[in-house]
Amino acid sequence: MTAAIETRNLVKTYKPAVKALDGLTFSVETGTIFGLLGPNGAGKSTTMKILTTLSRPDSGEARVAGIDVLAQPDAVRRMIGYVAQRSGIDPESTGRENLKLQGQLHGLRGAELARRVDELLERFQLTEAASRPARSFSGGMQRKLDVALGLIHRPKVLFLDEPTTGLDPEARATLWNLISDLADSGLTILLTTHYLEEADRLAERIAIVDRGRVVVEGHPFDLKGEMKGDSVQVLFAEVQDAPRVRAALGSVCGISDLLVDDKVLRVRADHGAAAIPPILGALDAMGLKVASVHLSHPSLDDVYLRHTGRSFAQAEAAQGASK
Secondary structure (H helix, E strand, C coil), X not given: CXXXXXXXXXXXXXXXXXXXXXXXXXXXXXXXEEEEECCCCCCHHHHHHHHCCCCCCCEEEEEECCEECCCCHHHHHHHEEEECCCCCCCCCCEHHHHHHHHHHHCCCCHHHHHHHHHHHHHHCCCCCCCCCEHHHCCHHHHXXXXXXXXXXXXXXXXXXXXXXXXXXXXXXXXXXXXXXXHHHCCCEEEEEECCHHXXXXXXXXXXXXXXXXXXXEECHHHHHHCCCCEEEEEEECCCCCHXXXXXXXXXXXXXXXXXXXXXXXXXXXXXXXXXXXXXHHHHHHCCCCEEEEEEECCCHHHHHHHHHCCCHHHHHHHHHHHX
16 A cells, blocks of 8 residues: 655754754555554654644654655645544634635635535534624534544545644543545545544554654554563552662562652553462552552553653653653
């Protein structure tokens, strides 16, 4: 299968000396959903801006639908739809007027435009609200209208930058279903997200991005399958010192990837259920009081931890603290 999107060694540095991308490389097969997964600040939106011709890398190469993004930006724009993090709708115009204007900007006119507007309103379940000002739409309805705007000209590749941020769970699930339906029609979709569940649910392949680089790439199921054993998470009654916890568990066999974050201990165990008693016994012998313990199968958070040395929550917290 041919690649609809290709990047090679993309580098982008912002002043003062902030490296957003540091040799980022990946490819997306035609007709698939590909997810760029990473915490805020990992470089996902910068990648999106380069691929949609809104920014230029300092070095590296990128192609969309076989077209060089740097050499032929106008040709790329005709082939893509782009839904940014921030809404692009005009809140004072109706849903129908927003779609008509977007279609006109892409050269659609007359009956062809009218048919396409009606088709998208029906597909995104916005027909009944089409004559209302977009400002009266719920958050989920506005986001659906944003996606419809990106599809008005029938692009070959659709870029969705954090498409469900800020939506309630019901609206998020509705949009997930619509995105899946779009992919079933043969559209190539690249989405960025910092929601682990979203990447797991939607993407056929993901690239986990950390500090401007792809640290691992593959099908979510395969990436989780590479993680042997189970995840054991222990919640302490109070904040613990990491060296003390490590010392307590030094003699416990069959555990790895130990991480202590504030009150939480995360560790991988070859046989999770069998490992819990010796883990709790070792912690108790050291006088470390446990509030609860949780056992789970491998998740994308475990994959992230394995390849970056920190949990997803830690990465998000670190990014928030740096702002």
